[in-house]
Every structure is written in C-alpha cells, then in structure tokens.
Amino acid sequence: MNYTNTIKISVNALKRNKFRSFLTMLGIIIGVASVIVMLAIGQGSKKSIRDQMSSMGTNLIMVMPASQQRGGVMLGNSSAQNMTLNDITAIEKECPAISAVSPEVRSSGQAVVGNSNWPTSVYGVNNRYFSIRKYTIKSGRSFTDNEIQTYAKVCLVGQTIVEKLFEGKTDVIGQTVRFKGIPLMIIGVLSEKGENGMGQDQDDLIIAPFTTVQKRILAITYIQSIFASAVSEEKNNDAIDQVTTSLRKTHKLKDGVTDDFQVRSQAEMVQTFSSISDVLTILLGAIAGISLLVGGIGIMNIMYVSVTERTREIGLRLSVGGRATDIMMQFLIESILLSVLGGIIGISLGVAATSVAASLMNWPTVIMPASVVMSFLVCSAIGIFFGWYPARKASNLNPIDALRYE
Amino acid sequence: MGKTIIEVKNLKKDFYLEEITVHALRGINLDIKEGEFVAIMGTSGSGKSTMLNILGCLDKPTSGSYLLDGVSMGELSRNELAALRNNKLGFVFQSYNLLPRTTALENVELPLFYNSKVKPKERKERAIEALEAVGLADRMFHMPNQMSGGQQQRVAIARSLVNDPVVILADEATGNLDTRTSYEIMALLQDLNSKGKTIVFVTHEPDIARFTTRQVVFRDGLIIKEEMVTNRLNAIELLNALPVEESI
Ligand SMILES: Nc1ncnc2c1ncn2[C@@H]1O[C@H](COP(=O)(O)OP(=O)(O)OP(=O)(O)O)[C@@H](O)[C@H]1O
Ligand SMILES: [Mg+2]
Numbered sequence: 001m002n003y004t005n006t007i008k009i010s011v012n013a014l015k016r017n018k019f020r021s022f023l024t025m026l027g028i029i030i031g032v033a034s035v036i037v038m039l040a041i042g043q044g045s046k047k048s049i050r051d052q053m054s055s056m057g058t059n060l061i062m063v064m065p066a067s068q069q070r071g072g073v074m075l076g077n078s079s080a081q082n083m084t085l086n087d088i089t090a091i092e093k094e095c096p097a098i099s100a101v102s103p104e105v106r107s108s109g110q111a112v113v114g115n116s117n118w119p120t121s122v123y124g125v126n127n128r129y130f131s132i133r134k135y136t137i138k139s140g141r142s143f144t145d146n147e148i149q150t151y152a153k154v155c156l157v158g159q160t161i162v163e164k165l166f167e168g169k170t171d172v173i174g175q176t177v178r179f180k181g182i183p184l185m186i187i188g189v190l191s192e193k194g195e196n197g198m199g200q201d202q203d204d205l206i207i208a209p210f211t212t213v214q215k216r217i218l219a220i221t222y223i224q225s226i227f228a229s230a231v232s233e234e235k236n237n238d239a240i241d242q243v244t245t246s247l248r249k250t251h252k253l254k255d256g257v258t259d260d261f262q263v264r265s266q267a268e269m270v271q272t273f274s275s276i277s278d279v280l281t282i283l284l285g286a287i288a289g290i291s292l293l294v295g296g297i298g299i300m301n302i303m304y305v306s307v308t309e310r311t312r313e314i315g316l317r318l319s320v321g322g323r324a325t326d327i328m329m330q331f332l333i334e335s336i337l338l339s340v341l342g343g344i345i346g347i348s349l350g351v352a353a354t355s356v357a358a359s360l361m362n363w364p365t366v367i368m369p370a371s372v373v374m375s376f377l378v379c380s381a382i383g384i385f386f387g388w389y390p391a392r393k394a395s396n397l398n399p400i401d402a403l404r405y406e
Numbered sequence: 407m408g409k410t411i412i413e414v415k416n417l418k419k420d421f422y423l424e425e426i427t428v429h430a431l432r433g434i435n436l437d438i439k440e441g442e443f444v445a446i447m448g449t450s451g452s453g454k455s456t457m458l459n460i461l462g463c464l465d466k467p468t469s470g471s472y473l474l475d476g477v478s479m480g481e482l483s484r485n486e487l488a489a490l491r492n493n494k495l496g497f498v499f500q501s502y503n504l505l506p507r508t509t510a511l512e513n514v515e516l517p518l519f520y521n522s523k524v525k526p527k528e529r530k531e532r533a534i535e536a537l538e539a540v541g542l543a544d545r546m547f548h549m550p551n552q553m554s555g556g557q558q559q560r561v562a563i564a565r566s567l568v569n570d571p572v573v574i575l576a577d578e579a580t581g582n583l584d585t586r587t588s589y590e591i592m593a594l595l596q597d598l599n600s601k602g603k604t605i606v607f608v609t610h611e612p613d614i615a616r617f618t619t620r621q622v623v624f625r626d627g628l629i630i631k632e633e634m635v636t637n638r639l640n641a642i643e644l645l646n647a648l649p650v651e652e653s654i
Contacts (some may be wrong), residue, residue, distance in 0.1 A: 002522055005520075007518050008519075012508070016506075017507070105653065115483050141488075174588040216553070218579065269509045309429065309506075312503070314646060315521075316503050318488065318517075319462070319464055319497055319503075320491065320492065320497075320517040321488050321489065321490075321492020321493070321520040321521065321569070322488060323484070323485045323488040323489075324485075324488075325485075326520060398465050399463075399464040400465045401492070403464070
C-alpha cells in the first residue's frame with residue numbers, strides 16, 4: 001500500500017460523499033471564520049481606543065480641583081477656585097519630571113462670524129499648551145509672551161471652526177471671530193486631530209491666551225485646570241508625586257489634610273479604557289469560543305452520524321484485504337484534507353468578513369495571527385480527531401463485525 | 407484432483423452473549439481439495455455463515471485449526487490475514503456489499519488498491535477483465551443503485567475474482583435473486599470452477615446445491631452429512647431450457 005493509493009482512496013471517498021464532506025467543512029469554516037471576525041473586532045476597538053488616547057499624549061498630566069464641600073453642600077469639581085498662576089510657576093520651578101506646564105480656563109458659548117454662529121469652547125492657555133496636548137499649528141503662529149501679558153484679543157482656531165464659520169476657506173488668518181462680544185483676531189489655524197477616544201471632536205475649539213479668557217471673557221483670576229507633560233511616560237508617577245508635593249506646598253496644606261486638587265495622568269486613563277475594551281474582547285472571544293464549540297459539535301455530529309455507514313465501508317475494505325493501518329491512514333487523510341480545506345476557506349471568509357465589517361460599518365478591526373492559528377488548530381484538531389477516532393475503533397474490529405455493524 | 411487447499415480440524419466457535427453462550431460451531435472437520443465446488447447446506451442457524459466467515463478469515467475461531475494452502479491461520483497477524491484476504495480469498499456476500507455512489511469499475515478495483523504490486527494501469531485493466539468475465543462490460547460506469555440485484559451480485563463476484571484468488575467463498579450469493587438470475591450466477595460460478603477455481607458456496611436451497619460437486623450439510627454446528635453430487639446440473643443448459651419470459 002503506497003501513499004498515492006491512500007490519497008486516491010481518500011479523495012474518492014470525499015467525492016463520493018460530497019454533501020457530507022461539505023457539512024463537515026461547514027462546521028470548520030464557521031468556527032474558524034467567526035473566531036477571526038470576533039477577535040478582530042474586539043482587538044480592533046481596543047487598539048483604536050488605545051491609539052486615540054495615546055494621540056492625546058501618554059505623558060499628559062492633568063490637575064483639577066478636588067470636589068469640595070462648603071457647609072455640607074457638595075460643590076462639585078469645577079466650582080473650586082483654589083488654583084492660580086502661582087501653582088503654575090511653582091510646578092515649573094519645583095518639578096524636574098515635568099517638561100512643560102500650562103493653565104487652562106474654559107468658556108463655552110456661541111462663536112460668531114458675520115451671519116454665521118457655532119457653539120464651541122474657548123480655551124485660555126499659554127503657548128506650551130500646544131505641545132502638551134499634541135496640537136500642531138498648520139498655518140500662522142502661536143501667541144507671544146507679550147500677547148499673554150497684555151490680554152491680547154488674538155486666537156487660534158481648530159478645523160471645525162474653519163469649516164463651520166468660514167466654509168472651509170484657507171485664508172482665515174487676520175479674520176475676526178466674536179465670542180461673547182469679544183472680537184478675537186485669528187493668528188493661527190490648528191491641524192486636524194479628529195475625534196478622541198470618547199468621541200469628542202478635538203478640532204472644535206478656539207485657543208486664546210489664558211489672560212484674555214480670564215480677564216475679558218470670564219472675569220476671573222483663578223485657573224480651572226492645569227495641563228502638563230511629564231518628561232517621559234516612564235516618569236509619569238514621579239511627575240504626579242512632584243506636582244502633588246508642589247501644590248500642597250503652595251496651597252499651604254498641613255499634613256493629614258486631604259488634597260484640594262487631583263492629579264491624573266493620561267496613561268492611567270488609557271489603562272482604564274483599554275481594560276474596558278479588554279472586557280469587550282473577552283466577551284467577543286467568548287462568543288467566538290461558543291461558535292467554535294458549535295462548529296466543533298457540528299463536525300462531531302456529521303462524523304458520528306456517518307459512523308454506521310462508514311463502519312460497513314471499513315468492514316468491506318478489511319474484507320477485501322485492507323489493513324487497519326491503510327484504513328486509518330485513509331480516514332486520517334480524509335479528515336486532514338477536510339480540515340485544511342475548511343480551514344483555508346474559513347480563514348479567507350473570516351478575513352473577508354472582517355474587511356467588509358471594517359469598510360461597511362466603519363468598525364476598527366485588527367486580525368490577530370494568533371486567533372487565526374488558534375481557531376484553525378482547534379477546528380482541525382476536532383475534525384481530525386473525530387474523523388480518525390471512530391475509524392480507528394472500526395478498523396480494529398473483526399471484518400465481519402464491522403460489516404454487520406448497525 | 408490435486409492438493410488439499412482447505413484443511414479444518416475440530417473447529418469450534420462460541421459467541422458469548424450477555425446471559426448465554428452460543429455454540430455456533432462445535433467441532434468441524436472438513437477438507438476441501440483444489441478445484442472442488444462445495445455447497446454448505448443446512449437449516450437456518452446451523453452455523454453455515456459462521457463457518458464461511460472463518461474460512462474467509464473475516465472472523466476467528468474459538469479453537470481448532472484451519473490451514474489454507476498449507477498455512478495455519480491461527481498463527482497469522484492481523485496484517486498477514488489482511489494480505490491473505492487480499493490475494494488468496496474472494497468473498498461474495500448475500501447482500502452484495504458494494505460501496506454506494508461508486509461505479510462498478512471502482513468497486514471491482516477496490517481489492518487491487520490494497521495490493522501494492524498492482525500499478526494503476528494494470529488495476530484498471532484487470533478490473534475491466536473481471537467485469538467482462540461476469541458479462542457486465544457495458545455497465546462499467548454504473549452505480550450500484552442503477553443496477554438490478556443480479557447485476558450487483560455479478561459486480562461483487564467480479565470483485566472477488568479480480569485478485570485471482572485461490573478460493574472463492576460465497577454466502578447465499580443467490581439468496582436475494584429470482585430463479586433465472588440465480589441460474590445465471592450459478593452458470594458463472596460453474597464456468598469459473600471449470601477453469602480451476604475452488605468455490606465454497608453456502609445455500610439452503612437444495613436445487614441450487616445440485617450445481618456443485620459436493621454437498622456438506624450442517625446442523626447445530628456439526629456436519630451431519632457429506633456426499634458427492636451424483637447427477638450434477640449444468641446451469642447453462644437449464645438457463646436455455648427456461649421459458650424466455652418468466653411470467654409470474
Ligand atoms: N455475531 C454473533 N453473535 C452472537 N451469535 C451469533 C453471531 N453470529 C451468529 N450467531 C449465532 O450462531 C448460530 C449460527 O449462525 P449462522 O449465521 O452461522 O447461521 P446460518 O447457518 O448462516 O443461518 P442462515 O441460514 O439463517 O443464514 C446462530 O444460532 C446465531 O444466532
Ligand atoms: Mg447465514
């Protein structure tokens with residue numbers, strides 16, 4: 001008995017039972033394809049959240065006032081007025097792990113240009129803010145120290161503002177945007193940044209000197225939040241510690257008094273979000289696992305149902321002189337052919353479905369080679385085992401018992 | 407007549423069921439010489455099929471010895487027995503046992519697939535020859551479900567012939583067929599026998615047994631009678647004598 005003969009016998013047997021072969025393959029195809037698609041979607045959303053969060057800067061440090069209560073009434077975070085420019089100066093001086101720091105004051109309202117208006121926010125910052133928040137200036141310039149000191153009525157605008165208020169014109173520099181009655185001259189335009197991980201449009205903003213927003217728009221002297229960059233992602237924790245120490249000092253907090261501010265790093269938030277999407281991936285993985293199981297049970301079913309007919313076939317093959325090894329070989333090759341063919345079709349289908357989902361429904365997807373390999377191996381193992389095991393049992397029977405099997 | 411091809415001594419076969427043990431064969435002694443055409447007769451349940459299955463190496467005896475062509479079957483491994491079934495024995499079943507959805511030609515080729523000495527080209531040629539010998543050359547590419555019972559049985563006989571075995575064993579090969587078709591099968595077997603093939607043929611129909619050369623009668627797992635067939639019938643003659651259209 002040589003291999004070409006065995007392979008020929010196996011191929012003939014598969015051709016003779018086209019429908020059964022197809023059903024067996026279908027189990028493998030569905031199992032493999034669904035695992036690939038599910039994990040691609042799960043992994044894709046995780047990666048896109050991660051990417052978007054990192055695009056906001058992984059060494060970003062944020063300081064916000066802590067929630068306070070006055071006479072038992074919770075005032076919420078933003079109502080606190082305990083941070084001032086002194087804090088910025090102190091952080092600049094005392095925190096070696098911080099490379100840049102900027103205050104932020106924010107005002108929301110309608111921006112008006114001629115007849116058009118658009119609801120947006122004006123962020124009052126210093127000119128380190130652009131590097132801290134990873135904004136790049138597409139055209140024009142940032143503001144100068146002089147403009148900050150003189151509360152100059154200048155601003156930079158995001159792409160959404162250019163679109164909504166200037167119909168996408170390119171030469172908006174020198175034009176004026178009115179915000180809460182204050183005319184701000186555009187001195188720069190920001191490059192497009194897209195949405196962040198939480199779906200906010202990062203291009204829908206106006207950036208002005210913080211002094212301008214404090215004095216002219218909000219009429220306040222405190223600052224609402226502080227944004228800073230740690231020198232590197234690894235130094236995030238040092239940076240948080242140093243900022244905390246520095247702020248406690250400027251705020252004159254005694255030992256044992258809780259912080260009246262909170263320091264957060266972007267990296268922490270990235271972690272929070274990726275652990276959320278980890279849960280999603282696990283969920284999708286579980287669904288995929290179930291389809292794998294269903295596919296596997298399908299394969300077993302087909303194999304099992306055909307055992308009677310195939311046991312007789314085995315009996316006949318034994319009775320005309322087939323050896324047990326010849327017959328096991330035949331069934332092994334049959335199952336391998338089915339599994340490999342089904343696996344290849346399943347992988348192609350899974351990859352195709354993934355790219356359809358990606359382009360049609362705009363889902364982020366990442367195909368993990370591990371999921372391809374794993375699903376293929378699991379399905380093939382099931383297919384091969386359940387093709388081969390009953391055959392092994394049958395081919396060790398006396399030929400007459402196999403022939404009479406029912 | 408030449409050498410002894412089958413030599414069976416004190417052969418016993420028990421089947422162990424849950425509560426009882428069935429003694430299907432209880433000490434059989436039987437010699438069959440080359441070129442004989444032996445009919446095994448007997449009532450239902452007397453052990454005919456059990457005997458034939460053991461002769462065909464499809465089953466193993468509980469005790470006793472069986473020599474085929476001088477080789478003791480009890481000492482052979484499973485693989486050696488398989489090789490023996492492949493090139494010394496041809497088995498014909500009552501229920502044909504053809505592979506479904508497989509052409510007559512491929513069914514006949516089957517034993518040759520397990521004979522590594524036969525090349526693909528020769529395999530096909532020999533299968534066609536065997537089909538010609540049973541008069542089915544024109545049905546080569548038909549599936550079993552496209553053929554009558556008699557034709558299927560002839561395919562099965564062609565399959566048993568194709569490896570040029572020493573002995574052909576047939577278990578009620580005519581059991582499912584009408585008179586005319588049975589005679590056709592017997593004519594075929596008589597022809598093979600006249601060319602020197604040893605045939606062992608199980609039947610419970612006395613008139614079918616009269617086509618053979620010797621009758622062995624079983625009862626309750628023992629041989630109760632053995633006799634040569636005196637006025638042997640010729641199947642071809644009988645076939646010609648039959649009315650052309652049998653009207654039943
Ligand atoms: N696989 C088996 N398991 C248990 N008992 C069996 C088995 N095969 C045969 N027998 C028993 O052995 C005895 C002989 O059976 P066997 O099939 O040889 O009879 P037979 O002469 O061929 O009958 P028939 O003419 O009906 O085919 C019977 O009593 C039968 O019940
Ligand atoms: Mg019988």
